[in-house]
Amino acid sequence: MTRKETHIKEITRLLMQFLASGSAEDLLTYLVAGSNLPGARANPDIVEAFAGTVREFAVADTDDRQALWTLCVELACISPEDAPAGDPHESLSFCGVRGIGAIGSVSPVCAEAALTHLSEASADPRWQVQEAVAMAIRDLLSRQRGRAVPELEGWVEGGSWLAMRAAVAGVAEPDLLAEPDLAEAALRFHRKTLIRVYMAKERQSEAFCALRKALGSTLSLVVAALPGIGFEYLRQLATLDDQDIRWIVRENLEGSQLRERYPETVQHIRAQVG
Incomplete structure (x- = not known):
């Protein structure tokens, strides 16, 4: 049994216990203990196991879905003051955000609320929570794209730098970009984002720098999915007299993609x- 399979088995047991008793104490203790924090990053196996298991429970029973939704929202709202970056309890926020995306992905009723919560969570100063938001967006795009794409369009048109970062990082995933409509949406998101950068x-600000760094790798994935119009767009960007945009173009050209x-x-x- 792999480490992830072990986590899935134990999280399943603890979620069943939570749903029966209403107490999440043992579940939270398990998530904190397995966080691998402090360290370079939270344990991806336990986070993926949590999100996947929550999704399965949400599909199986609508009453369980509501209880799990409430739990995930509470975890996602744990503040940086209560769980600073690198603290083992930060993993609870990470898991909560991923759980919101997982439930929203299988429930049209929850999808809109999930996007609202993710928009708020995108402003979190902890980079691992920012990454969790992008991953949660991928879940929603994979199953609720009709709701997710118009909402994310609003983020890149008028949202904060970090909301924009979440949108472009979320959509720039090879499996999603294999879908023609999502690849076109991804290019559109990047065009609108880079207009705002220009x-x-x-x-x-740290938020602008975080967006700039993300764009240094996401654009190449989109261009690889749409090489014809993608490279033409890169050529257009390369002519702009703007240091940040030129840096973004150079970074994407350096990648093996x-x-x-x-x-x-x-x-x-x-x-x-140049």
Whole structure:
């Protein structure tokens, strides 16, 4: 039995105990103990096991779904003051955010509320929680794209830097980009985001820097999914007299995603961007 399978088995038992008793104490103790924090990052196996198991329970029973939804929202709302970055209790926020995405992905009723919660969570200063938001968005895009895409469009048009980061990072996932409609949406998100970057006056905040860093890798995934219009867009960006956008273009050209598959095209644009 793999480590993840062991986590799934134990989390299943603890969720059943929670649903029967109303007490989540043993479940939370287990998640904290298995967090691998403090450390470089939270234990991905236990987080994935939690999100996947919550999804299965939510599908099976609507009453259980409501109880699990309430639990996940409470966990997602644990503040940075109560669970600072690197503290083992930070994993509870991470799990809560992923649980919200998991439940929203299988429940149209919860999908809209999930996006609202994720928009709020995207502003969390803890980078692991920001990553959890992007992963939760992927869950919603995979199963509730009709609701998720228009909402995320609003994030990139008028949301905060971190909401924009969550949207572009969430959609830039190879399995999602294999779907033509999602690939087109992803390119649209990136176009709108980079227009806002180009127009930005204030560029020193941590939030702007987090968005810039994300764009340094997400754009290449979108271009790989739509190489024709994608490379034409990169050529357009390369002509702009903007240091941040030129940095984003260079970073995406450096990645193996494009360099190994389209070496001549990459070399040409790299010479153009300087």
